[in-house]
Amino acid sequence: xxxxxxxxxxxxxxxxxxxxxxxxxxxxxxxxxxxxxxxxxxxxxxxxxxxxxxxxxxxxxxxxxxxxxxxxxxxxxxxxxxxxxxxxxxxxxxxxxxxxxxxxxxxxxxxxxxx
Numbered sequence: 001x002x003x004x005x006x007x008x009x010x011x012x013x014x015x016x017x018x019x020x021x022x023x024x025x026x027x028x029x030x031x032x033x034x035x036x037x038x039x040x041x042x043x044x045x046x047x048x049x050x051x052x053x054x055x056x057x058x059x060x061x062x063x064x065x066x067x068x069x070x071x072x073x074x075x076x077x078x079x080x081x082x083x084x085x086x087x088x089x090x091x092x093x094x095x096x097x098x099x100x101x102x103x104x105x106x107x108x109x110x111x112x113x114x115x
Contacts, residue, residue, distance in 0.1 A: 020048065022098055024056060025091040028066060031080040057081050065090055 023046050027037060034054055041048050060066040065087035071078050083091065 019098075020046075020052070020056065021060070022091075022094050023048075024053070024060070025065065025083065025087060025094065028081060028083045028087065031069075031082040033071075033078040033080050037081075060087070 023041060024037070027040055032040070034050065034057060037057075038048055038050065038053055057066060061068055061081065064084055066081045067084045067087075068079050068081045071080055
């Protein structure tokens with residue numbers, strides 16, 4: 001891997017970290033357990049590993065953005081997460097912020113001054 005590729009790889013990771021929370025919140029309108037969420041995100045083009053997702057979901061729950069409940073009706077108990085009322089409010093605000101940021105970046109990247 002050359003120097004530019006290494007730098008790009010590191011910067012891609014930084015960009016990705018910034019959008020994973022928004023991506024996860026955007027998919028939590030209905031109750032989901034971790035593995036089903038990983039599959040749904042992958043189907044939509046965002047690969048995320050269990051080692052990234054589960055700690056993130058626990059953190060979002062601690063912050064009050066997700067609520068959880070255990071389903072013990074199956075042979076293997078599953079913890080389901082869903083957006084809390086605070087999570088819905090935060091998702092709406094983050095979505096608006098994201099849209100504004102994308103619009104600005106599209107203008108910057110599409111400008112004649114871009115080299």
